[in-house]
Amino acid sequence: MITVGRRAWKNGAVASVNPPRGMRDFLPADKARRERVLSVIRERYRAHGFDEIETPVMEDYDRLHAGIGGDNEKLAYNVLKRGLDADAIAAAAADPAALADLGLRYDLTVPLARFYASHRTELPGVFRAIQAAPVWRAERPQKGRYRQFVQCDIDVIGDATTRAEAELITATLDAVDALGLEGATVRINDRRVLDAMLDVFGFVADERPGVLITIDKLDKIGPTGVVAELRDRGATSSAVDAFEAFLTRPRTMEYHPYGERQIRAALPEGAPDAVIADLVAIGSAVAAARGAGEPPLVFDPFLVRGMGYYTGTIFELAHPSVDYSLGGGGRYDGMIGRFLGSDVPAVGFSIGFERLVDLLEDPETDAAASVVIVHDADVPLADLLALKAQLVADGGRVRLERRPKNLKALLERSAADGFTSFATAAAGATRETLQVKPLA
Incomplete structure (x- = not known):
C-alpha cells in the first residue's frame, strides 16, 4: 500500500522519484529536439526508398537467446513467466x-529477422526496412551508455549484391549530411578479408574469436599492446610473429x-x-551517388565489429569531430535462415542515435510559427480559443498562458520548451492585431 501523503511504500521507505539507473526522463525541449532529429533521419531514409516497420518491444526468450545476438544476449532483460509460485521459482x-x-x-x-520470416510472402523480393525505436540492455550505466536507448536502423533483405551496401551507405551519409554533420566517412572492411588474413598468418580456427577480440583493440592499445595481448592469450606463436611482422x-x-590499390596495399x-572487387564496387557506386570523384570511404583491414553473425561487409560511421563511431553495421546473410530454414541475404546499417543527437545544434526555427499567448484573467475564454484556433489553422504552434506575477520566468520556461515568440492578448484580439515579439 502506498501512502501518498507520506510518499512512502508499505515498508516505510521513501519512494524514489528518479527513473531506473541507466534510463532517462526527457523534458519537453529535449524530447522535441530528439523528435526533430528522428524526423530528419526518417525523411531521408524514406527518400531513398526504405519503408518503416514496427515490431513488439518483447520477443520470445528462445529467440533472443538463440546464439544470433552475440554478447548482447547476456545483457537481455528477461520477463518472468506468469503464474509461477515460490516453489516453481x-x-x-x-x-x-x-x-x-x-x-x-x-x-x-533479431526482431527484423523474425518479422521478415513471419511476413515474407507479403513483402517485396528486395525489402528495404526502417526501424527507429528503443531497445534495452542490462549495461553498467556510464557516460554515453544507457540501459534504454534508441536505435535507428535501415536494412536491405533479399539482395546479395553490393548494391545493398552502396544504398545503405549512401542513405546513411545523406541523413547525416541533412542533420548538418557534413564530412562524415565510413570505415569499411569484410569479415572474409579478416578470415583470409588470419589464414595467412596461421591462426588456428578455435583461437580466432579471441584473436579478433584483441585485434579490435588496435586503435586503443596500439600494435605493441595487441601483440603482447595475443601472446598472453597463448595464441599460436608463429602466427603472432607473422602478424607482428605485418604490422x-x-x-x-x-x-x-x-x-x-589502397585496399591491396x-x-x-x-x-x-x-572480396576486394566487391569493396571496390561499393566505393565506385557510393562515389557516383555522392557526385564526387573519391568516395567518403576508408578501408580498415582491422575493423572487426564484435557481432558474430556478420558474414561479409562490415562498416562504421565516423566523423572528424569525435574519436568514436556514430554507428555501424554489416552483412548478416545467415541470420534469417535460422527462422526460415534457407538463407536469405541481408545487410544493415544502424545510426548511434544517442551519440548523434548530442553532437547536433538546435536548428533555427520560424519565430512566427511558435508563440505563447499571454493574457489577463478577465479575457473571455471564447476569445482566446478563437484566436488560438486561427493561429493553429495557419500552421502555428500555440500555447495560452495566464499572465503571472513573474512574466520573465514564464517566458524563460516557454523558450526552454521550444517556443520562439510571445504576444499579449486582450479581449477581442485577432491574429491581425496581435503583436508578436521574439522570446530571445
Whole structure:
C-alpha cells in the first residue's frame, strides 16, 4: 500500500522519484529536439526508398537467446513467466529458460529477422526496412551508455549484391549530411578479408574469436599492446610473429585514394580477389551517388565489429569531430535462415542515435510559427480559443498562458520548451492585431 501523503511504500521507505539507473526522463525541449532529429533521419531514409516497420518491444526468450545476438544476449532483460509460485521459482532458479518466456529486445536486428520470416510472402523480393525505436540492455550505466536507448536502423533483405551496401551507405551519409554533420566517412572492411588474413598468418580456427577480440583493440592499445595481448592469450606463436611482422612492415607514405590499390596495399598477399572487387564496387557506386570523384570511404583491414553473425561487409560511421563511431553495421546473410530454414541475404546499417543527437545544434526555427499567448484573467475564454484556433489553422504552434506575477520566468520556461515568440492578448484580439515579439 502506498501512502501518498507520506510518499512512502508499505515498508516505510521513501519512494524514489528518479527513473531506473541507466534510463532517462526527457523534458519537453529535449524530447522535441530528439523528435526533430528522428524526423530528419526518417525523411531521408524514406527518400531513398526504405519503408518503416514496427515490431513488439518483447520477443520470445528462445529467440533472443538463440546464439544470433552475440554478447548482447547476456545483457537481455528477461520477463518472468506468469503464474509461477515460490516453489516453481526455487525449482527453476538455476535455469533462466525455465523462469522466463519473453524478453525485452536488445537490438532491432533479431526482431527484423523474425518479422521478415513471419511476413515474407507479403513483402517485396528486395525489402528495404526502417526501424527507429528503443531497445534495452542490462549495461553498467556510464557516460554515453544507457540501459534504454534508441536505435535507428535501415536494412536491405533479399539482395546479395553490393548494391545493398552502396544504398545503405549512401542513405546513411545523406541523413547525416541533412542533420548538418557534413564530412562524415565510413570505415569499411569484410569479415572474409579478416578470415583470409588470419589464414595467412596461421591462426588456428578455435583461437580466432579471441584473436579478433584483441585485434579490435588496435586503435586503443596500439600494435605493441595487441601483440603482447595475443601472446598472453597463448595464441599460436608463429602466427603472432607473422602478424607482428605485418604490422611493423616498412611502408611508403604514398597516398592512395579509396580503391583497389589502397585496399591491396593494406593487406597481406593472398587476400581474396572477389572480396576486394566487391569493396571496390561499393566505393565506385557510393562515389557516383555522392557526385564526387573519391568516395567518403576508408578501408580498415582491422575493423572487426564484435557481432558474430556478420558474414561479409562490415562498416562504421565516423566523423572528424569525435574519436568514436556514430554507428555501424554489416552483412548478416545467415541470420534469417535460422527462422526460415534457407538463407536469405541481408545487410544493415544502424545510426548511434544517442551519440548523434548530442553532437547536433538546435536548428533555427520560424519565430512566427511558435508563440505563447499571454493574457489577463478577465479575457473571455471564447476569445482566446478563437484566436488560438486561427493561429493553429495557419500552421502555428500555440500555447495560452495566464499572465503571472513573474512574466520573465514564464517566458524563460516557454523558450526552454521550444517556443520562439510571445504576444499579449486582450479581449477581442485577432491574429491581425496581435503583436508578436521574439522570446530571445
